[in-house]
Amino acid sequence: MNAADSHARAASKSRILTGDTPTGRLHLGHWVGSAKRRVQLQHTHDCYFIVANYHAFTTRADKPKEIRGDSLEIVRDLIAMGIDPDLSTIFLQSEVPTIHELTFLFAMLLPFNRVLRNPTLKDEIKVKDLGETYSFGFPLYAVGQCADILSFRPEGVPVGEDQVPHLEMTREVARRFNHMYCGVNEKAEDHEHVQLGGVFPVPRAEVGEVGRLMGVDGKNKMSKSLGNAIFISDPPKEVEKKVMRIFTGRQSATEPGDVKNALFQYVEAFIPDAARVEELKDLYTRGDNIGDGHIKKEVAQAINTLLAPMQKRRAALEGRDDLVMDILRSGCRKANVTAEITLEAARKAAGLHFFARTLAYSADSKI
Ligand code: ATP
Ligand code: MG
Numbered sequence: 633m634n635a636a637d638s639h640a641r642a643a644s645k646s647r648i649l650t651g652d653t654p655t656g657r658l659h660l661g662h663w664v665g666s667a668k669r670r671v672q673l674q675h676t677h678d679c680y681f682i683v684a685n686y687h688a689f690t691t692r693a694d695k696p697k698e699i700r701g702d703s704l705e706i707v708r709d710l711i712a713m714g715i716d717p718d719l720s721t722i723f724l725q726s727e728v729p730t731i732h733e734l735t736f737l738f739a740m741l742l743p744f745n746r747v748l749r750n751p752t753l754k755d756e757i758k759v760k761d762l763g764e765t766y767s768f769g770f771p772l773y774a775v776g777q778c779a780d781i782l783s784f785r786p787e788g789v790p791v792g793e794d795q796v797p798h799l800e801m802t803r804e805v806a807r808r809f810n811h812m813y814c815g816v817n818e819k820a821e822d823h824e825h826v827q828l829g830g831v832f833p834v835p836r837a838e839v840g841e842v843g844r845l846m847g848v849d850g851k852n853k854m855s856k857s858l859g860n861a862i863f864i865s866d867p868p869k870e871v872e873k874k875v876m877r878i879f880t881g882r883q884s885a886t887e888p889g890d891v892k893n894a895l896f897q898y899v900e901a902f903i904p905d906a907a908r909v910e911e912l913k914d915l916y917t918r919g920d921n922i923g924d925g926h927i928k929k930e931v932a933q934a935i936n937t938l939l940a941p942m943q944k945r946r947a948a949l950e951g952r953d954d955l956v957m958d959i960l961r962s963g964c965r966k967a968n969v970t971a972e973i974t975l976e977a978a979r980k981a982a983g984l985h986f987f988a989r990t991l992a993y994s995a996d997s998k999i
Contacts, residue, residue, distance in 0.1 A: 651682030656856030665792030
């Protein structure tokens with residue numbers, strides 16, 4: 633498909649943006665929280681998926697090589713899960729410089745204490761053990777994320793539950809910008825902002841079918857950085873080993889169990905046969921001679937069945953950094969065009985537009 637075709641097609645569709653931080657590989661939480669929805673939406677929407685590699689520096693500034701490696705792994709994982717680079721735009725945050733200009737502008741529209749009150753940041757400080765020593769850039773990433781999103785002016789953002797506070801901040805900043813610089817009435821409804829002359833839509837968070845998949849520790853949300861994740865690329869034996877670790881605290885096969893535990897979250901998320909799920913729940917609640925080990929085996933099997941075709945697709949990109957770079961190169965080219973158009977509109981609205989400019993960036997240049 634040529635560039636003109638692709639832009640014409642994209643213009644008629646409503647837009648979606650979401651993404652991932654390259655702090656490791658993608659896992660089952662990404663699948664149920666966001667990626668499964670992305671795979672569906674790419675057929676009906678103009679989809680942008682950002683690899684937020686600058687944001688990975690908030691907690692791993694000393695590991696640039698790993699961040700670079702993980703950025704490519706995330707592209708492999710996205711393709712594995714069914715993202716088609718001919719339908720969707722996958723790009724690197726670090727190759728779209730206009731995002732950072734917008735971040736600076738947005739940083740002035742959000743009170744400092746408002747950013748620090750963001751519950752997702754507070755939670756991350758706690759579970760990632762960042763203590764008092766996190767960088768100035770750590771809370772700044774939440775503002776940067778508003779710019780990641782709004783640079784693409786999407787209507788929807790498919791995310792897990794943990795991202796809802798970030799989306800709330802994004803919505804606030806869009807409303808404030810539109811009110812302050814575009815004359816949109818403070819009382820305007822969210823859906824009216826663009827038709828009333830606002831540069832930015834007020835985007836919706838679209839939480840996936842499981843908003844917060846627990847990790848195999850049964851304590852925290854499954855997370856790349858917490859050592860509790862089942863990765864899309866985990867071989868079957870590794871999946872079995874990890875599923876066996878899911879903690880329930882149940883002592884015997886005849887003890888009535890609580891189906892609100894982490895194990896049953898996996899049963900519901902990954903066993904596709906609804907009748908079997910109900911049967912397992914019933915046996916478990918009554919303590920009808922069904923052990924955790926047996927259920928874990930069924931869960932592991934279901935996960936491995938889900939992952940098998942993904943891993944087959946992933947294998948085609950193994951050792952092929954050239955193919956991954958091609959996907960990113962064309963994604964960055966398209967993302968830059970879209971984000972530059974947005975920045976131009978934002979600079980005009982905020983009185984920052986003095987001269988037309990052509991960015992020096994070229995997606996063809998050798999990196
Ligand atoms: P990190 O540990 O570095 O924060 P992460 O595992 O939380 O990594 P992100 O890159 O922060 O992954 O999140 C990418 C997307 O996946 C977000 O939309 C997020 O809400 C979603 N997501 C991540 N973990 C889960 C989970 N356990 N359940 C549901 N959705 C999730
Ligand atoms: Mg996260």
